[in-house]
Amino acid sequence: MSAVKFHKEKLVVDGLCGREPPCRSDYSTTWSLEEWLQLLDFLTSLFRLAVGNDIPDEEVLAKLSDADHSHADAVLSVLRGRWEEIRRALLDRTSSISSATLQDFDWQLKLALSSDKISSLNTPLLSLCLDVRENGALRPITMELNREEVSTLISSLEAANKVHTQGTCHLINV
Numbered sequence: 001m002s003a004v005k006f007h008k009e010k011l012v013v014d015g016l017c018g019r020e021p022p023c024r025s026d027y028s029t030t031w032s033l034e035e036w037l038q039l040l041d042f043l044t045s046l047f048r049l050a051v052g053n054d055i056p057d058e059e060v061l062a063k064l065s066d067a068d069h070s071h072a073d074a075v076l077s078v079l080r081g082r083w084e085e086i087r088r089a090l091l092d093r094t095s096s097i098s099s100a101t102l103q104d105f106d107w108q109l110k111l112a113l114s115s116d117k118i119s120s121l122n123t124p125l126l127s128l129c130l131d132v133r134e135n136g137a138l139r140p141i142t143m144e145l146n147r148e149e150v151s152t153l154i155s156s157l158e159a160a161n162k163v164h165t166q167g168t169c170h171l172i173n174v
Helices: 003-009 011-016 033-052 057-063 069-081 083-095 147-173
Strands: 101-112 123-134 137-145
Touching: 011 033, 011 083, 033 057, 033 069, 033 083, 057 069, 069 083, 123 147, 137 147
Parallel strands: none
Antiparallel strands: 101 123, 123 137
């Protein structure tokens, strides 16, 4: 049974996109269990990497350099033909990680002048109160952050915004 027939029938993309994945018993005469699992793992990782990072065809083919040319072309053909479906499945999977949404927030800047252990502290602290809605219930989260923790939080939020903006731009351009 050729790899091209395997790719046209089911491929790993079906499983990746939430459909019924290919059944090993259909290919048991072609691949051993170990080979089958390695193939599924490799192709799933390749499709996630290619679509998630928007890598060009040349890089995909380079990752398939051990496969013969016709098999590599078949994988690339499936990848390109179902690119949008894979992208949507990856976005859905990512957005389903958490159902929590930020409803409101409040902050205060405080200056800690001393503590029970240090008589002169003079440390700025940010008190951040978040109202998060999760599964219909509003849950308050309060935290107090020092300067370094605020910097880390801002960097994390900027990185998340960048990923979100790139995903949104990619959605608009498609």
